[in-house]
Amino acid sequence: xxxxxxxxxxxxxxxxxxxxxxxxxxxxxxxxxxxxxxxxxxxxxxxxxxxxxxxxxxxxxxxxxxxxxxxxxxxxxxxxxxxxxxxxxxxxxxxxxxxxxxxxx
Ligand SMILES: [Zn+2]
Numbered sequence: 845x846x847x848x849x850x851x852x853x854x855x856x857x858x859x860x861x862x863x864x865x866x867x868x869x870x871x872x873x874x875x876x877x878x879x880x881x882x883x884x885x886x887x888x889x890x891x892x893x894x895x896x897x898x899x900x901x902x903x904x905x906x907x908x909x910x911x912x913x914x915x916x917x918x919x920x921x922x923x924x925x926x927x928x929x930x931x932x933x934x935x936x937x938x939x940x941x942x943x944x945x946x947x948x949x
Contacts, residue, residue, distance in 0.1 A: 889903050
C-alpha cells in the first residue's frame with residue numbers, strides 16, 4: 845500500500861454498506877491491511893458474560909475495513925485524494941495531497 849495511513853486521518857469509504865461515508869481512523873493493522881473507522885462499518889455483538897458482571901443486550905463495534913476500500917480525505921482541499929510523499933530539506937518525510945499539493949498532518 846502506497847499511502848501511509850495514520851490514526852485520526854479522515855477517510856472516505858469507497859465500498860461496502862457505508863460507501864460514501866466519512867469518518868476518522870481510530871485504529872489500523874498495517875500487516876493485515878485493515879482499518880477501523882469511528883462509527884462506521886458497525887457490527888452488532890452480543891455482550892459476553894464476564895465473571896462477576898451481569899451484562900445483557902447488544903453492543904455495536906467497528907469492524908475492520910480493507911485499506912483498498914478507503915481513501916484518505918485531504919483536510920486542505922476536502923477531497924479524497926491520492927497521497928504522495930515528499931522529502932523535506934531536513935530529511936524528514938511528509939505526506940502530501942496530490943490534488944492540492946499541501947502537506948497532510
Ligand atoms: Zn488536498
